[in-house]
Amino acid sequence: MLGKLDWSAIPIDQPIPLVAAAVVLVAILGVLGWALVKGYMPYLWSEWITSVDHKRIGVMYVLLASVMLLRGGSDAIMMRAQQAIAYQSNGYLPPEHFNQIFSAHGTIMIFFVAMPFVIGLMNLVVPLQLGVRDVAFPTLNSVGFWLTATGALLVNVSLVIGEFARTGWLPFPPLSELTYSPGVGVDYYLWSLLISGVGTLVAGINLVTTVLKLRTRGMTYLRMPMFCWTTLASNLLIIAAFPILTATLTMLMLDRYFGFHFFTNEAGGNMMMFMNLIWAWGHPEVYILVLPAFGIFSEVVSTFSSKSLFGYRSMVLATMAICVISFMVWLHHFFTMGAGPEVNAIFGIASMIIAVPTGVKIYNWLFTMYGGKVRFTTPMLWAIGFMVTFMLGGLTGVLLAVPPADFVLHNSLFLVAHFHNVIIGGVLFGAFAGYTYWFPKAFGFRLHEGLGKAAFWFTLVGFYVTFVPLYAAGLLGMTRRMQHYDVAAWRPWMIVAGIGTILLTVAIVFQVLQLAVSIRHRAQLRDTTGDPWDGRSLEWATSSPPPAFNFAISPDVRGEDAYWDMKGHAKQRLLEPKEPEYRDIEMPRNSPTGFVCAFFAAVMGFALIWHIWWMVALGGIGAFATFVVFAWRDHDEYIIPAAEVARIDRANIEERRKLVSLAGSP
Ligand code: HEM
Ligand SMILES: [Cu+2]
Numbered sequence: 219m220l221g222k223l224d225w226s227a228i229p230i231d232q233p234i235p236l237v238a239a240a241v242v243l244v245a246i247l248g249v250l251g252w253a254l255v256k257g258y259m260p261y262l263w264s265e266w267i268t269s270v271d272h273k274r275i276g277v278m279y280v281l282l283a284s285v286m287l288l289r290g291g292s293d294a295i296m297m298r299a300q301q302a303i304a305y306q307s308n309g310y311l312p313p314e315h316f317n318q319i320f321s322a323h324g325t326i327m328i329f330f331v332a333m334p335f336v337i338g339l340m341n342l343v344v345p346l347q348l349g350v351r352d353v354a355f356p357t358l359n360s361v362g363f364w365l366t367a368t369g370a371l372l373v374n375v376s377l378v379i380g381e382f383a384r385t386g387w388l389p390f391p392p393l394s395e396l397t398y399s400p401g402v403g404v405d406y407y408l409w410s411l412l413i414s415g416v417g418t419l420v421a422g423i424n425l426v427t428t429v430l431k432l433r434t435r436g437m438t439y440l441r442m443p444m445f446c447w448t449t450l451a452s453n454l455l456i457i458a459a460f461p462i463l464t465a466t467l468t469m470l471m472l473d474r475y476f477g478f479h480f481f482t483n484e485a486g487g488n489m490m491m492f493m494n495l496i497w498a499w500g501h502p503e504v505y506i507l508v509l510p511a512f513g514i515f516s517e518v519v520s521t522f523s524s525k526s527l528f529g530y531r532s533m534v535l536a537t538m539a540i541c542v543i544s545f546m547v548w549l550h551h552f553f554t555m556g557a558g559p560e561v562n563a564i565f566g567i568a569s570m571i572i573a574v575p576t577g578v579k580i581y582n583w584l585f586t587m588y589g590g591k592v593r594f595t596t597p598m599l600w601a602i603g604f605m606v607t608f609m610l611g612g613l614t615g616v617l618l619a620v621p622p623a624d625f626v627l628h629n630s631l632f633l634v635a636h637f638h639n640v641i642i643g644g645v646l647f648g649a650f651a652g653y654t655y656w657f658p659k660a661f662g663f664r665l666h667e668g669l670g671k672a673a674f675w676f677t678l679v680g681f682y683v684t685f686v687p688l689y690a691a692g693l694l695g696m697t698r699r700m701q702h703y704d705v706a707a708w709r710p711w712m713i714v715a716g717i718g719t720i721l722l723t724v725a726i727v728f729q730v731l732q733l734a735v736s737i738r739h740r741a742q743l744r745d746t747t748g749d750p751w752d753g754r755s756l757e758w759a760t761s762s763p764p765p766a767f768n769f770a771i772s773p774d775v776r777g778e779d780a781y782w783d784m785k786g787h788a789k790q791r792l793l794e795p796k797e798p799e800y801r802d803i804e805m806p807r808n809s810p811t812g813f814v815c816a817f818f819a820a821v822m823g824f825a826l827i828w829h830i831w832w833m834v835a836l837g838g839i840g841a842f843a844t845f846v847v848f849a850w851r852d853h854d855e856y857i858i859p860a861a862e863v864a865r866i867d868r869a870n871i872e873e874r875r876k877l878v879s880l881a882g883s884p
Pocket of ligand 2: 548
């Protein structure tokens with residue numbers, strides 16, 4: 219009846235996961251109970267859970283990423299603590315538990331922190347920057363978000379019921395095959411990524427279509443803000459790469475469930491096939507993550523230098539070059555495969571070539587700052603910290619791309635330091651920059667500057683204290699993923715790295731504090747103008763938070779820096795009494811499709827993990843029925859009457875007019 223599921227799946231004898239799960243459960247029930255008692259449930263349901271508004275969905279993505287960052291961060295603290303004390307001792311974590319932690323940590327950080335964070339910011343901002351009302355497929359957008367959340371849910375369920383993979387964040391065969399991983403850990407991994415992968419693909423299709431098809435009047439390609447370009451590049455990579463991931467994981471699933479032997483050598487399969495396929499997705503994946511961050515830095519650097527971006531066209535070119543080249547270097551992840559020196563040399567050189575367009579970008583950011591009026595706000599600090607830190611990561615990447623060096627450093631802590639260097643110093647710094655930069659747009663008030671700066675400095679220093687020792691330990695020969703070790707020379711580095719992790723934890727505490735304090739003092743931090751940073755692109759042209767329809771009148775773009783140009787003419791225009799002609803606006807209706815669909819996907823995923831076949835059928839039929847019902851709907855839009863649009867827009871113009879008159883006579 220319940221497949222492989224029985225009481226032995228609950229780890230009654232292990233205090234750590236049980237306590238962690240209890241805390242999470244109490245927190246979830248607490249929030250639910252609080253919402254229920256306060257009567258917020260109907261509001262949450264109708265305004266958020268079923269919302270198809272790109273801004274709301276963007277916010278929910280970022281929220282999901284932030285919650286998962288706390289989870290992935292706890293895993294990191296546990297691992298660093300273990301390695302700091304496990305010198306000639308077993309430490310405090312049993313090996314099989316340690317293995318689950320590093321696997322969950324990597325999986326969560328890439329798929330459920332970095333991905334939803336950047337996808338959330340792109341969702342929130344890109345339609346605004348393009349001057350349009352929503353993404354191309356609003357309901358599909360909600361489906362994509364909820365499927366991503368389903369994947370995150372399944373990973374967390376594995377904490378209490380059963381176990382998670384012990385194979386690392388990429389489940390390499392033969393270790394991940396049934397023979398060597400007979401438990402449900404790898405199945406949890408597979409189904410959470412197969413489900414959330416569909417969500418990511420859907421988001422990618424949505425954003426590419428939005429950029430290609432939905433630009434406002436006059437917004438030609440070469441007038442799009444840089445963030446829209448990097449969004450386009452990143453999502454093109456998603457469309458090209460994520461099907462490879464899904465196919466690869468499906469093959470592994472077939473191996474495990476039906477004995478297909480795609481990746482087992484003894485029956486004619488080939489496990490190196492898995493390496494090739496997974497990295498054909500995996501290397502583009504790192505650019506899927508870092509390209510949006512490049513876009514964020516471009517916006518932030520130009521806004522806070524009060525100058526338009528230097529070398530805009532070369533930036534566009536560099537972005538698209540990275541997009542293409544990143545697909546041609548995947549083999550540098552397994553130079554040790556034995557493909558021979560020619561193949562390795564070609565892939566090594568190709569890998570190094572990516573440093574060229576990346577260098578172009580760095581120079582352009584520096585030249586943008588050069589001669590500009592630089593304001594050192596929190597987002598700008600993240601951008602500067604990124605430029606310094608990311609260079610180090612790029613340099614060590616180029617070193618790893620030298621095959622002979624890689625033979626030595628592969629699978630060492632040097633590698634671990636490299637990719638944290640680029641992913642934290644690149645993607646996470648970008649995510650935090652974007653979060654502080656666009657927060658006032660999403661919520662109508664700014665975040666507390668002092669606490670934001672404290673979070674930045676603790677992250678920067680904490681980052682170096684944590685990861686520079688890992689470079690050193692790697693050069694001393696320490697391999698990654700060690701549960702314990704006997705080499706005295708490694709120990710001091712592990713202790714320093716542990717201290718660095720404490721600094722990073724303090725940084726996270728400051729982030730949480732910043733949010734809490736800012737919410738409390740939101741009255742003082744209120745931004746009535748919609749343009750708190752003196753921005754240059756269209757998202758700042760509308761009020762904060764923007765109305766459901768974003769723009770009362772579709773903006774007309776006359777050049778790069780669309781909003782900056784408008785502001786140049788704003789005084790005459792704002793003081794002019796002539797009103798535009800308001801029209802009725804059609805907006806997509808909210809829909810529970812995404813949530814219901816994800817509910818059935820969660821049921822089905824859980825049932826598949828535990829081989830509960832009747833429940834699989836139930837979930838499948840439910841999901842299919844949801845689609846049929848959705849396809850049959852006939853009232854999918856509602857009208858916002860012109861009078862309402864006019865009322866909202868007049869209030870917005872009134873606020874801005876006050877600002878113009880405050881600024882004095884022209
Ligand atoms: C100049 C640019 C870069 C070069 C030349 C480069 C090179 C490399 C090489 C050769 C490896 C394989 C090392 C090994 O397994 O022995 C590697 C691993 C890795 N890189 Fe980079 N890299 C670059 C930029 C980036 C960026 C921008 C990111 C992320 C945003 C990134 C993320 C990673 C990750 C996650 C791994 C490790 C995967 C694993 O084995 O678990 N790299 N890099
Ligand atoms: Cu790579």
